[in-house]
Amino acid sequence: MRGEFQEESFDETLLSNLETKLAHHLSASAVSARNLQGERDKIKTLIADISHQTKTPIANVLLYAQLLVEQCPENCRPYTAALAGQARKLQSLIDALVKTSRLEAGVLVLRPRPGPLGPMLEEAAAQFAPRAAEKGLELVLEPTEADAVFDPKWTGEAVCNLIDNAVKYTPSGRVAVSARAYELFARVDVEDTGPGVPEEELEKLFQRFYRGGAADQAEGVGVGLYLVRQIAQGQGGYVKAFSRPGRGARFSLFLPRN
Known part of the structure; x- marks a missing residue:
């Protein structure tokens, strides 16, 4: 139950055969668990990088778009407003994807x-x-x-x-x-x-x-x-x-x- 097992019988009996198979199975499971944890760590790092690297550029786009909306001529405002809207949409998309990816990868653990x-x-x-x-x-x-x-x-x-x-x-x-x-x-x-x-x-x-x-x-x-x-x-x-x-x-x- 703890995932630990050590062979004790080394002969040609059914018990020895069973022990060998069980030991091999648990060894393979341990390797799979380590590989899975390694993949989760990579995903965790990737998500953190995406979140960090995109935060500042998107904030700048939103800032400059707002400045354009306030300062541009009247006939340009529909275009600048559309630009600001798309930037907000991109920000919402990245935030939502980061949250769902963290949940799916087990990076964030719910604590009910x-x-x-x-x-x-x-x-x-x-x-x-x-x-x-x-x-x-x-x-x-x-x-x-x-x-x-x-x-x-x-x-x-x-x-x-x-x-x-x-x-x-x-x-x-x-x-x-x-x-x-x-x-x-x-x-x-x-x-x-x-x-x-x-x-x-x-x-x-x-x-x-x-x-x-x-x-x-x-x-x-x-x-x-x-x-x-x-x-x-x-x-x-x-x-x-x-x-x-x-x-x-x-x-x-x-x-x-x-």
Whole structure:
């Protein structure tokens, strides 16, 4: 069970044969584990390099694009605004890819612990209240006493992605955030009154880089929901989507309570 074994019988019996095979198997497993750890270390270094090397250039592009927007003639502003938008999109893409790559490579480890969901949901909703107000949306956080076993930081990241999508794709109406505890799981719901998602697209939403037909005109890179699924699965939970076209959508994040 510890992965350690030493042969004791050296003869032609079945026991000796079994011991030899077991020793060879464990030796090969140990080599594979060392190789895997080496590959993870390489990936960790590569991700750190990408994150570090791209941070400053993208920040500079965003800075100069903003300066162009403020100082260029009126007829040039649509082009400079487009430049700034694409730079922000690139920044979001790199940030999302770095996060998902770290999770997949085991570089970042989720540390679930028992706790109430309310404070984490309040913090996530507060981040998007100004954006919702700008669009004239009602962002509602329903009071809850639900608890679960979860990593507050990464679960908050997942909930923020769900609220971000709801605010982004809802032209009018409301976005509601709620949580309810069941016997084995707690369920966090983010529900909107947007255009909804066609049934044939529901199963594809959590794939990396997938964007539905309604997302073509909105900013995004198609990584947010994939990251939500990775975070949920990393804590023993899961995520589901429910929708009817024209009647909004509900995304439910299920977190274990034990």
